[in-house]
Amino acid sequence: MELVDALAGTTIGATYNQYAGSPLLRERLRTYLADRASAKLLLVGEAAGYRGARVSGIPFTSERQVTGTGPAEASATIVHRVLDGLGVAAHTVLWNVVPTHPGTETSNRRPTRKEIEAARPFLEELAAARMVVAVGRIAAEALDAPYIRHLSHGGARAFAEGLREALVAVRFRYNPPPADAWSSAFL
Numbered sequence: 241m242e243l244v245d246a247l248a249g250t251t252i253g254a255t256y257n258q259y260a261g262s263p264l265l266r267e268r269l270r271t272y273l274a275d276r277a278s279a280k281l282l283l284v285g286e287a288a289g290y291r292g293a294r295v296s297g298i299p300f301t302s303e304r305q306v307t308g309t310g311p312a313e314a315s316a317t318i319v320h321r322v323l324d325g326l327g328v329a330a331h332t333v334l335w336n337v338v339p340t341h342p343g344t345e346t347s348n349r350r351p352t353r354k355e356i357e358a359a360r361p362f363l364e365e366l367a368a369a370r371m372v373v374a375v376g377r378i379a380a381e382a383l384d385a386p387y388i389r390h391l392s393h394g395g396a397r398a399f400a401e402g403l404r405e406a407l408v409a410v411r412f413r414y415n416p417p418p419a420d421a422w423s424s425a426f427l
Contacts (some may be wrong), residue, residue, distance in 0.1 A: 243365055244270045247339060253355035255287070255340035258294045265297030268306065272298050273366075276333045281407075282370040283319070284363065285390070286378040287338035287351045292316050294341040299334040315391045322400045326407065335366050337382045356382050373406045375399070 244266050248259040259266050288294050291313035295303045300319040303310030323329040338351040338359045351359075356378075363382070374380040376390030388402030389395045 243273070243362060247362055250340075250358075252338060252340045252358045253342070253352055255338060255342045255351065255355055256294065257340045258288065258297060259340075262297070268297040273333070276330070279331050279333045280371055281328060281332040282367055282372045283323075283332055283334050283375060283403075284367075284372060284379045284383060284385070285315075285334070285336045285375045287336050287348070287355075288341040289313055289315065290341060290343055290346060290348055293336065293339070294345075299336050299339065301334065318391050318396045318399065322403055325400075326404065328407065333366060333370065335363065337363060337379050350378065373403065 244259065247269075248257065248266050251257065259269065283300070285300060288299065291311045292302055292315070293299045295311060296306045298306065300316050302313035302316040304312040305316060305320060319334065320329065323332055338355050339362055340359070341348070342351045342355060343349045360382075367383075372383055372385040374383045374385045374387045376392075377387075379385075380387035386406045388406055389398040391399045
């Protein structure tokens with residue numbers, strides 16, 4: 241995919257570009273995006289995490305989820321569990337406002353406004369023709385999309401409930417009931 245090659249060749253502020261020097265991570269991302277090319281939902285978080293996409297190459301996914309070994313990441317585990325439980329995992333593309341990692345090998349930091357703007361073309365390409373849901377305040381600020389709470393710091397339950405509600409709202413927005421259903425619902 242051209243997006244993956246472009247991402248690998250891009251510098252996004254002071255973030256670490258995990259795709260630049262790793263053919264393995266580029267291939268994982270290519271395969272992931274190709275497998276979900278027809279997915280209608282784009283779930284967008286803040287940025288690649290140091291235990292997540294920085295290592296695995298796939299947003300909201302830890303190396304342990306990909307290979308069975310390596311670091312696990314709590315948010316990734318919860319996201320996948322919730323998506324599987326709702327039956328929408330195969331119909332969802334996971335992404336981040338900033339797809340590269342702001343921080344160090346052992347920590348995350350909030351992406352800067354300039355980093356968010358530099359990463360916008362990748363987000364816009366993936367958002368085209370998809371229903372977008374923002375996970376967390378940073379994603380919500382960067383997008384015109386329904387907001388759900390981020391999973392960190394005890395937000396797992398609120399994330400799951402928020403995603404359920406957002407899916408109902410998004411389905412309704414893109415697949416409204418027929419006009420006669422409105423009248424029968426209120427009669």
